[in-house]
Amino acid sequence: MKNFKTLSSLCLALTTLLNGQGALAADEPWMADARAVATAVPPKLLQVLTDAIAKSSAADAVTVCQDTAPRMAKAASEQSGWQVRRVSLRNRNPKAVPDAWERETLEDFDRRAAAGEAPASLERATVQTVDGKPLQRYMRALPTQGLCLSCHGPADQLAPGVAERLKALYPDDRAVGYSLGQIRGAMTLKRAP
Ligand code: HEC
Numbered sequence: 001m002k003n004f005k006t007l008s009s010l011c012l013a014l015t016t017l018l019n020g021q022g023a024l025a026a027d028e029p030w031m032a033d034a035r036a037v038a039t040a041v042p043p044k045l046l047q048v049l050t051d052a053i054a055k056s057s058a059a060d061a062v063t064v065c066q067d068t069a070p071r072m073a074k075a076a077s078e079q080s081g082w083q084v085r086r087v088s089l090r091n092r093n094p095k096a097v098p099d100a101w102e103r104e105t106l107e108d109f110d111r112r113a114a115a116g117e118a119p120a121s122l123e124r125a126t127v128q129t130v131d132g133k134p135l136q137r138y139m140r141a142l143p144t145q146g147l148c149l150s151c152h153g154p155a156d157q158l159a160p161g162v163a164e165r166l167k168a169l170y171p172d173d174r175a176v177g178y179s180l181g182q183i184r185g186a187m188t189l190k191r192a193p
Contacts, residue, residue: 088185
């Protein structure tokens, strides 16, 4: 038993080393918890957007997203104890800018997707030390599906009225021009255990 423990901690140390930047490969319970939160929110938001598009238009759904997305992240944070938000290398919400680890992880996701990994299951976790205390961090990629392109696609694939609405609400928007399956951004979670 003791040998097993030593061996598994050695494996963990090795995988940590091999992944660089302290990315953990071995699955720890806290990662499953983060994964559950990160995978629960996007389908809920997608449903709200799908309904809004069906009821009104994609242009109106842009306004719905502006209101609903941060509200859902806040609710998930309050319910789960994780700080939940979305980030992107080409953000729309001016606050959705990645920090250093998030940026490096998004770049890692792009590389792994290009190398053939399924974009929807890309994830990365680490424990950082901040002010002498551990901080658990988890990210999960958000690839585009067909519907996303009506608000994030190239100009000729944006739904009618969307470009105008985006210009009014997000004058510095960088989140258009995406193709199907491309990684649009990621869910990012952190928690001090
Ligand atoms: C109805 C238009 C619309 C659709 C459809 C849509 N989005 Fe967005 N998306 C937005 C808006 C508006 C924002 C900015 C929300 C905010 O202010 O927080 C946004 C923000 C994001 C962000 C946060 C980072 C950033 O750039 O601000 C991600 C990630 C994202 N969208 C991914 C997706 C994915 C993946 C899909 C499809 C499953 C999708 N979106 C579908 C309008 C849309």
